[in-house]
Amino acid sequence: MTPMQAAARQRRMLLTGNHAAAYGALLAKPQVIPVYPITPQTPVLEKLLELAEAGELTGEMITVESEHSGMAACISASLAGARVFTATASQGIALMHEMLHFAAGARTPVVMVNVNRTLASPWGFWADQTDSLSQRDTGWMQFYCESGQEALDTVLQAYRVAESVLLPAMVVIEAMYISHTLEPVEVPEAALVAGFLPPFEPTLRLDPGQPRSVGGVTTPAQWRQNRLAMQEAMTLALGAVAEAGRLYGELTGRAYGATESYRTEDAEVVLVAAGGMAGTAREAVDRLRQAGIAAGLLRLRLFRPFPGAEIAEGLAGAARVAVVDRNCSVGSGGIFCQEVRAALSSLGQGAVPVLSYIAGLGGVNVPPERMMRIVTDALGRDGMSAGPIQAEEL
Amino acid sequence: MERFLSGHSSCPGCAVALAVRFVLRAVPDDAVVVVAPSCIGPMMGPVPLSSVTVPVFHTAFETSAAAASGLARAYRARGEQATVVCLAGDGGTFDIGLQALSGAAERNEDFVYVCFDNEAYQNTGNQKSSATPWGARTASTPGGKRTRKKELMEIIAAHRIPFAATASPAHPEDLMGKVRRAGALRGTRFLLVTCPCVPGWGIGDEASLRILRLGVESRAVPLYEIEDGTRYRITHEPAGIPVAEYLRPQARFAHLAEADIAAIQAEVDWRWEGLVERAGRRVAGGAPIGEESRA
Ligand code: SF4
Numbered sequence: 053m054t055p056m057q058a059a060a061r062q063r064r065m066l067l068t069g070n071h072a073a074a075y076g077a078l079l080a081k082p083q084v085i086p087v088y089p090i091t092p093q094t095p096v097l098e099k100l101l102e103l104a105e106a107g108e109l110t111g112e113m114i115t116v117e118s119e120h121s122g123m124a125a126c127i128s129a130s131l132a133g134a135r136v137f138t139a140t141a142s143q144g145i146a147l148m149h150e151m152l153h154f155a156a157g158a159r160t161p162v163v164m165v166n167v168n169r170t171l172a173s174p175w176g177f178w179a180d181q182t183d184s185l186s187q188r189d190t191g192w193m194q195f196y197c198e199s200g201q202e203a204l205d206t207v208l209q210a211y212r213v214a215e216s217v218l219l220p221a222m223v224v225i226e227a228m229y230i231s232h233t234l235e236p237v238e239v240p241e242a243a244l245v246a247g248f249l250p251p252f253e254p255t256l257r258l259d260p261g262q263p264r265s266v267g268g269v270t271t272p273a274q275w276r277q278n279r280l281a282m283q284e285a286m287t288l289a290l291g292a293v294a295e296a297g298r299l300y301g302e303l304t305g306r307a308y309g310a311t312e313s314y315r316t317e318d319a320e321v322v323l324v325a326a327g328g329m330a331g332t333a334r335e336a337v338d339r340l341r342q343a344g345i346a347a348g349l350l351r352l353r354l355f356r357p358f359p360g361a362e363i364a365e366g367l368a369g370a371a372r373v374a375v376v377d378r379n380c381s382v383g384s385g386g387i388f389c390q391e392v393r394a395a396l397s398s399l400g401q402g403a404v405p406v407l408s409y410i411a412g413l414g415g416v417n418v419p420p421e422r423m424m425r426i427v428t429d430a431l432g433r434d435g436m437s438a439g440p441i442q443a444e445e446l
Numbered sequence: 447m448e449r450f451l452s453g454h455s456s457c458p459g460c461a462v463a464l465a466v467r468f469v470l471r472a473v474p475d476d477a478v479v480v481v482a483p484s485c486i487g488p489m490m491g492p493v494p495l496s497s498v499t500v501p502v503f504h505t506a507f508e509t510s511a512a513a514a515s516g517l518a519r520a521y522r523a524r525g526e527q528a529t530v531v532c533l534a535g536d537g538g539t540f541d542i543g544l545q546a547l548s549g550a551a552e553r554n555e556d557f558v559y560v561c562f563d564n565e566a567y568q569n570t571g572n573q574k575s576s577a578t579p580w581g582a583r584t585a586s587t588p589g590g591k592r593t594r595k596k597e598l599m600e601i602i603a604a605h606r607i608p609f610a611a612t613a614s615p616a617h618p619e620d621l622m623g624k625v626r627r628a629g630a631l632r633g634t635r636f637l638l639v640t641c642p643c644v645p646g647w648g649i650g651d652e653a654s655l656r657i658l659r660l661g662v663e664s665r666a667v668p669l670y671e672i673e674d675g676t677r678y679r680i681t682h683e684p685a686g687i688p689v690a691e692y693l694r695p696q697a698r699f700a701h702l703a704e705a706d707i708a709a710i711q712a713e714v715d716w717r718w719e720g721l722v723e724r725a726g727r728r729v730a731g732g733a734p735i736g737e738e739s740r741a
Contacts, residue, residue, distance in 0.1 A: 083523035084516060112519040116512065117549025124509035124546070125516030128480070131503060132520035154506055258501050260476045260521065260528035267504035269492040 058305040062238040069230035072200030072237045073139065073165045073223065074099035076207030078109050079245045080163070082137035084129035086114040086122040088144060091177055092231045093167045096139040111137075119144035123151035123162075130160035131266055133257040135211065138162070141227065142169035142183045149187065152220070156191025156282060158267055161214035161221070161252070163207060168327065168378075169227040170414050178415020179226040181327065181379035185355070185387045191282050193221040193289055194355040196326035200230060201237045205306055208240075208249055209296040215252050216292050217285040226378070227415065229328045240304055248303055286357040293354055310359035312351040313366045315341065319348030321427050322370040324363075324392055326352040329378055329411070329418055336423030347427050352388060360395030367396065373406040374430040376423070376443065378413065385440035386410050405435025411443035418443070447471065454489045454497040459651030461641035461658065462562045463489060465615035466533060469560050469639070470498060472625035474529040478517060479503070482510040482543060484535035485569045485643075486562065508542045510534045511550035514557040522556070529629055530557035536577035537567045540596050551605035554633040558625070561636070564643035565595070572646040579666075580713065581706055582698045584646070590701060594713070599672070602636050606675035610636040613669060614662055616655040620669060620681055640667045648697020660692040665718040666710075670725065678725040689714050 067075065074096045077085070085104075087097040103109040116122040119140050126136045140148060145166050155162050166184045170176035184194060195210060197203045203225050210221035225231055258266060270278070293310050301307020312330075315337055316322050323333045330351040340347040350366045352359075367373050377386025384390065389408035396404050409426050412418040425446045449470035456463040462485055470477070479502045481487050487504055491497040505513040510532040521528040534543060539561040547559065566584045567573040573586035576596040583590050602610045608631050613621040621639065628635035640661065642654040649657055661667035662682065666689050669682040689711045693699040702710075 084519045086512075086516060112523045114515055114519055114553070114555075116515070117545060117552075120508060121512035121515075121546045121549055124505060124512035125519070127516065128503060128505065128513040129516035129520035129523075132478075132517050132524070134520035134523050136516075136520075150506060151509070258478055258503055258517065260478050260501065260526060263496060263499045263501055265490065265493070265496050265502040265504070268490060268496075268502070269488055269504075271492075274493055 053303060055305045058303060061241045061244045062304065063241065064236050065239050066234055067200055067237040068095060068232055068234050069200035069203055069225045070095040070167070070232065071099050072204040073207060073225065074103070075237070075239050076204035077137045078103055079240065079242060080135065080137065080208055080211050080249060082111045083134035084112045084114065084125070084136045085138065086116045086125035086136070087138050088116050088119045088122050088140070090119070090141050090144040092169060092227045093139050093141040093144070093165070096165060119147045120151060123148040123155060126162045127151065127155045127158055127160050130162050131158060131258045133252070133254055135252040136162050137164070139165040139167070141167035142171055145183050145187060146171060149190070152187055152190040152192055155220045157278065159218040161211070161218055163210045163214055163221050163223065165203065165207065165223045165225065167225055167227050167231045176414050177227065179229050179328070179378060179412065180414055181377070184222060184224045185379050187222070188356060188387070191219060192356060193219055194224060195221065196224045196353055196355060197230065198328055198331050198351065200225070200233070200235050201306070202308070203230070204237060204239065205300060205304070205308065208245060209293070209300055209308065212249050212296045213289055213292040217289045219282065219285050219289060224327065226328045238304070244303055248300060290357050290359060308353065310354035311362050311366055312353060314349040314351065316348035316350055316366055316370070318346055319370060320346040321372045321374060321430050322348045322350050322367055323423060323427065324350045324352060324373060324375040324388065326355065326388055327378070329376060332418055332420055333376065333423050336420040336427065339420060340424055340427055345427065358391055358395060360399060363392060364396055364399040364401050367404055368401065370404060372430045372435055373404055374409055374426050375406060376409045376411050376426060378411060378418070380410055380413060380440070389440070407433065407435065407437055408440040409443045410440045416444060449499045451497050451499070454491065456485060456489050457644050457651070459644045459654055460485070461615050461643070461654040462486065462564060465562055465621070465639045465641050468615055468618050468621050469533070469625050470500065472622035472629065473531050473558070474629045476527050477529045477531050480505055480510055480514045480517065480530065480532045482532070482534040482538040483507045483569065484538055484562070486533050486535065507538055509546055510538060510543050511546040511555070511559060514559065515550045515553070515555040518556045532557060532559040534559070534561055535569065536561060536563040536565060537575045540576045540598050548601070548605065551602065551607050551634045551636070554607060556632055556634070558628045558635045559637070561638050562641045563638055564641045564646060566643070566646050568643040568646040581702050581710060583701060584698065599638060603672050603675040605634070607634040607636060608632070609671065609673060610675070611671035611681070612638045612640070612667070614640055614658050614667060616658040616662065617669060617682060624671060646698070648700070649695060653695065657692065657695055660687065663687045664689040664692045664714065666692050666714050668718060668721055670721060678721065680721065680725050
């Protein structure tokens with residue numbers, strides 16, 4: 053399809069990130085949608101209910117009594133063979149934690165949007181990635197989106213990947229910066245999506261006509277086997293994400309990968325960031341380049357499965373790597389940085405100096421100037437730092 | 447049709463196993479079962495075996511009613527016929543699962559929920575639940591429980607669901623009749639089935655049903671049903687024997703003094719009077735209670 057043809061089959065709308073995510077869900081035609089409101093995710097729920105009221109969304113909406121119940125309903129509905137969708141944030145995803153493990157272990161391709169928001173206590177309503185990152189060991193795939201457009205596009209890709217490897221997927225956007233910001237979004241027409249995302253028809257499911265059990269008691273060996281199969285599925289997902297991103301690009305003109313390298317070829321310093329902050333980093337890279345500083349950006353879009361080899365390749369030539377985390381694993385530091393360091397080390401690139409910067413915790417704004425200061429700070433160091441560096445203190 | 451096969455893993459003489467057998471005999475052919483952690487989980491068979499001829503989904507402890515909501519909605523969305531049936535214990539219903547059950551009942555989700563009430567967490571070795579009666583000794587109330595049993599049926603009734611009933615595996619026709627009635631209705635339907643637990647209650651493995659009958663005849667375990675949360679009907683007229691006859695054969699009550707037994711008798715009488723009053727009273731918008739209202 054030519055870019056012109058692709059453009060003709062999409063409708064430009066002015067949408068918030070939340071509403072873009074809701075349109076992504078609408079286009080995926082979920083059959084069961086259990087949701088519970090939480091700030092700043094609530095507009096996703098409201099938009100879906102509005103679309104259901106108007107008859108555009110035909111799935112069963114269940115306005116559940118808690119996020120924990122919501123995820124439980126997602127899991128069982130998925131096992132019955134329905135495509136399911138839900139959305140949450142912050143305390144909601146924390147409450148779901150038990151069921152997130154359950155969803156992955158039961159191999160249900162649930163797709164969920166999570167709006168990255170601070171976790172209490174104390175209360176806050178702003179961007180912070182710790183809510184989703186603290187679910188990293190649940191067996192869910194995790195995509196971090198830079199914009200509302202990407203959220204819509206990624207919801208559709210997430211279904212395709214999740215249903216091909218039978219693992220749940222989380223599509224993540226940041227509170228307020230993306231969830232509540234209006235931007236023009238290209239909404240593909242239904243027929244375009246239909247070719248990309250066929251209906252969900254699992255071969256094994258909870259069928260009223262078949263006495264087949266799901267989730268009974270296992271032996272240690274059977275449990276281990278289940279975990280190994282999940283690990284293998286995550287490996288397959290790396291390929292499936294790449295394929296889905298490429299194919300989606302052919303249809304819509306917007307291709308995606310697990311990572312995105314921006315001006316990294318000859319970069320002396322490479323910033324590594326995920327989510328909306330990556331857009332700020334890109335702006336900082338351009339300004340630094342204008343000032344004669346060879347900066348680049350490696351954006352992490354996929355966090356689980358972790359695209360370690362792709363990251364190692366992207367960072368191979370860098371003299372300094374500065375990972376910017378809008379999260380903090382208390383007692384350790386930035387979570388993305390830990391993962392990048394571990395991947396480089398396990399791939400024999402432990403010598404690449406990786407500095408850890410924590411920026412924008414609790415929703416503090418991170419302007420391009422702060423990203424630029426991170427780069428100049430990294431250039432001034434020998435590539436070492438005892439602990440994470442607080443970007444707000446530079 | 448027999449859907450629960452022999453060779454499962456319950457204790458000898460387990461009343462829950464018998465009750466599960468009766469319930470599954472009476473459910474529609476298109477049943478899909480949701481099981482929460484309880485003695486029923488292992489009874490359904492370890493992977494890859496199964497003791498039942500219906501599909502079973504083993505969900506998390508708090509989630510029977512939420513998982514049932516998702517299943518029922520999924521089959522509806524797919525245009526498939528299915529009767530979703532939850533089999534849960536008292537811990538998974540009175541306690542940890544109550545939020546999900548209340549949420550689903552408020553939405554009037556389409557499933558049959560059966561709570562097998564053996565009055566404690568028996569699967570983990572007999573710790574008290576909020577279904578444990580006053581005075582009963584459990585591993586977590588070694589001196590005897592000092593609070594009352596939660597009135598779950600009243601909580602359920604307050605949701606005004608189409609059908610709720612109590613039942614007993616010692617009264618199989620009554621039990622299966624209620625399951626059949628529930629199976630033929632739509633919306634949230636609830637059954638509370640009292641089931642003696644051999645080690646938990648401290649009784650012989652031949653004693654469950656005999657003791658349960660004493661419970662029913664003493665009015666400690668009344669058998670009744672509630673339509674739309676308002677129309678009560680007593681389905682078995684008890685003889686009204688002293689509650690001591692029910693309590694004395696159980697080791698969990700062995701430490702009780704005569705005064706304690708008298709206090710329990712007073713509570714049983716008070717509860718029974720309340721039930722009789724509700725079953726006999728006219729309710730707003732409803733028919734008079736009794737046989738004539740069943741037309
Ligand atoms: S512990 Fe009690 S309820 Fe559980 S299987 Fe044994 S007798 Fe039945």
